[in-house]
Amino acid sequence: MECFSLLRTDxxxxxxxxxxxxxxxxxxxxxxxxxxFEVVKDSREVVLDYNRTLLPLKKLFLPPVEKLMxxxxxxxxxxxxxxxxxxxxxxxxxxxxxxSILRLDHSMLSGNAESxxxxxRKNSRFVGISFNPDEYHFSDSVGIPIEEMEGFDLYLNExxxxxxxxxxxxxxxxxxxxxxxxxxxxxxxxxxxxFKKKIRYHYNRLPRVFQYAYNSKVWADVASRCVGxxxxxxxxxxxxxxxxxxxxxxxxxxxxxxxxWDSCMLTTFAEVAGGENFREKAINRTRHRLYRKFKYITxxxxxxxxxxxxxCTAFCPADISLPDIVNELIQEDExxxxxxxxxx
Amino acid sequence: xxxxxxxxxQDTQDLYYPTMxxxxxxxxxxxxxxxxxxxxxxxxxxxxxxxxxxxxxAFGIGEAPISISSSPSKLGKFELCIRxxxxxxxxxxxxxxxxxxxxxGPFGKGYPIxxxxxxxxxxxxxxxxxxxxxxxxxYVLDNRQDFRRLIILYGAKTPSDLLFKDExxxxxxxxxxxxxxxxxxxxxxxxxxxxxxxxxIPGLDLDLSMTIAAIxxxxxxxKFVVMSLKSKQLQDDNIYLSLERRMKCGVGKCGHxxxxxxxxxxxxxxxxxxxxxxxxxxx
Numbered sequence: 138m139e140c141f142s143l144l145r146t147d148x149x150x151x152x153x154x155x156x157x158x159x160x161x162x163x164x165x166x167x168x169x170x171x172x173x174f175e176v177v178k179d180s181r182e183v184v185l186d187y188n189r190t191l192l193p194l195k196k197l198f199l200p201p202v203e204k205l206m207x208x209x210x211x212x213x214x215x216x217x218x219x220x221x222x223x224x225x226x227x228x229x230x231x232x233x234x235x236x237s238i239l240r241l242d243h244s245m246l247s248g249n250a251e252s253x254x255x256x257x258r259k260n261s262r263f264v265g266i267s268f269n270p271d272e273y274h275f276s277d278s279v280g281i282p283i284e285e286m287e288g289f290d291l292y293l294n295e296x297x298x299x300x301x302x303x304x305x306x307x308x309x310x311x312x313x314x315x316x317x318x319x320x321x322x323x324x325x326x327x328x329x330x331x332f333k334k335k336i337r338y339h340y341n342r343l344p345r346v347f348q349y350a351y352n353s354k355v356w357a358d359v360a361s362r363c364v365g366x367x368x369x370x371x372x373x374x375x376x377x378x379x380x381x382x383x384x385x386x387x388x389x390x391x392x393x394x395x396x397x398w399d400s401c402m403l404t405t406f407a408e409v410a411g412g413e414n415f416r417e418k419a420i421n422r423t424r425h426r427l428y429r430k431f432k433y434i435t436x437x438x439x440x441x442x443x444x445x446x447x448x449c450t451a452f453c454p455a456d457i458s459l460p461d462i463v464n465e466l467i468q469e470d471e472x473x474x475x476x477x478x479x480x481x
Numbered sequence: 482x483x484x485x486x487x488x489x490x491q492d493t494q495d496l497y498y499p500t501m502x503x504x505x506x507x508x509x510x511x512x513x514x515x516x517x518x519x520x521x522x523x524x525x526x527x528x529x530x531x532x533x534x535x536x537x538x539a540f541g542i543g544e545a546p547i548s549i550s551s552s553p554s555k556l557g558k559f560e561l562c563i564r565x566x567x568x569x570x571x572x573x574x575x576x577x578x579x580x581x582x583x584x585x586g587p588f589g590k591g592y593p594i595x596x597x598x599x600x601x602x603x604x605x606x607x608x609x610x611x612x613x614x615x616x617x618x619x620y621v622l623d624n625r626q627d628f629r630r631l632i633i634l635y636g637a638k639t640p641s642d643l644l645f646k647d648e649x650x651x652x653x654x655x656x657x658x659x660x661x662x663x664x665x666x667x668x669x670x671x672x673x674x675x676x677x678x679x680x681x682i683p684g685l686d687l688d689l690s691m692t693i694a695a696i697x698x699x700x701x702x703x704k705f706v707v708m709s710l711k712s713k714q715l716q717d718d719n720i721y722l723s724l725e726r727r728m729k730c731g732v733g734k735c736g737h738x739x740x741x742x743x744x745x746x747x748x749x750x751x752x753x754x755x756x757x758x759x760x761x762x763x764x
Contacts, residue, residue: 205497208540213581215540217498239484247483248747249732252493258485351761378736381497381729385541392541396497399729401736409727410545410567413700415740415762425739433742438482 139304141319143293145185148300152180152228154316158262159224162197164190177228185229185295188271189446193374194227194234195241198257202397205381209391222256226312229266229293232285233276233444237374238263239288240442244377244434262308265289270332273447275460278336281444284326296325336463340441343463347432349473350466351424359462360419362455367400369449369457370426375442376400401425427462496732499538499583505558507577511642514609515574516550516562519582527559530591531616532695532723532751536731537561537573538583545569546728546746549587550612552619562612562644588731589750592617592695592721600693601630603685605706607678607698611635611644613723613750614697618652625657629691632659636678636698640664640671678702682709689714695751697723703764707754720754724763 143151155161161177164187172187174194192201208215238258245254267283268274277283286292290309293300301324304310313319338346370376380399385392399406402422408414416422430443443459450458506518521527527535529549537547545567551560565571576582602621606614621628633652637643643662652658661681663674674681678698694715696706703722710720726738726745738745740763748756757763 210541213501213540213583215498215583217495239482242485243483245734246485246488246493249496249734250488250493251734252490252495255485255488255490255493259490377734379729379734380737381543381735383541383543389541394497394540394543396729396735399736401739406737407727407739409725410570413725415700415726421762425741428741429739433739436742440482 140324141302142322143300143302145299149180155226161226161228163228195374205394211390220256224260226262228264231268233281233446235288236281237444240375263289265292267294272333273451275334276445277332279340279441279443279445283330336460337467343431346466346470355465356420356424360423363419364455367402368452370400370402372448372452499585501581502584504578504580514564518558518560520558524557526556529553529587531620532591533587533589535584535586539572542569542572548613550615552616554623564609589746592751597693598627601691603692603694604633605696606635607702610697634661634681636663638665640668679705679709693719695721718755723750
């Protein structure tokens, strides 16, 4: 692996250089405590030390609201959307975020592969960056170390306030071609960044826990605290459910069909015309969200669909913690096994 | 896991564009239900399986999943029958001959006809459950020699809610179809059976090794119909049901139709009972 050393002060020059490939998207500060992936206008404004952006990178591959077509009510016809996607570099992306994109790839491209998602995803390059876990990150509990580099073309590892730049792919190599002021060094992978939040079991034991957790008392407790706002799914980087709706212009002659992010945590998500609601209770919806992250897709793909970013917990207005729910289910499972052992 | 590098541009699709179909005939068959015959561009066949559905599009309102009511053996045109129960379906009520309706599909899994061949077919339809089952019934009638008995149980709330009355009369007139109709509540002119649909089951004389049941109706109906069929010793894997769910995409993406880990729009809407009996939230 090629490795270069970069001073912290060299980073804006790196970002400017990446701009030669295409638009650069990177974390920016929003107010005092929030971060957001935005198009870089001034490379000095990019924030390298951030805990997490409010919205994940999915917002750029599956936009929160996406126009699907224009239609005319006069002659009942529609005009498809011509998507023009320019090359983009996603800069200073954390490992769990990259892993969420790889999971979204599976969700959007397996079975019926979606062309819009594919077009946005093609011609994108990713530059990773290490991070210092805060009280919400738990990505190593779901199998994603800070230095997990799968999916990245380049990776910036912070070492003593400065950076080492790892070249991971051919695309990565061409991204930095001609970059000045970098010198080859030996990679120093080791570091002492520790996670504060953990799920108590290795993630490969979780499907078993969830297999027996369907009727757990934990769900009712969580549901009783949940306010049903759906924020956890909106900020979740692997949640991709959407709604489709039409909007008509004031002349009532034409309009647009669009899709927008939806949430299985909202009351009417599974309701059909006539009023039947197949997940009517908060308890069903809470459970469904967790099972989507740890059981249903996991059983098929062998990986948790939660990537441990901590967003759902950090941004929950009711202080509901996903890793705490999982740890409670583990504890309940242990108790049940203990009692079973005694009975035997 | 599917990876980006394994996908080529030609493998991807514009999944959400409808095909505009011309309405060739309509009929308001009850106060709540309207029947439509539609034609695809250039008279193409829809190429569906009995039990599949299409996403029906009305610009300005949106889309909803609607069962296909005609048999695939009807070529060139296909039929829908839509209950006016929500925003979209109430707008569709205004569509008449010559209007254009967008459709996507057919989607999902229908009845596995190969498993029905040479068998006694027991149809259990509750309310508008007859709409998708009519596709299967007409398929069986159009290929009558490939199947043994055809037994149709149909229940509606009142006599005025009965769908496809003329066709039911025609089925009753044939000697190779056994038709039993019941209503929850009769009126002064009603001389037929009264009672919920399960009351028709105990009197049936079934050849257990040869019978396959196809059930469609309101969610509440399934539990009771399955219970009665099981009390007749019908095997679980000879029971098929079609489930209704909210669906926005029809292609396994939008998430609305999930029943635990199963996508109703892809793995269903027709399921074998063995595959869903232990699936929580299914029935």
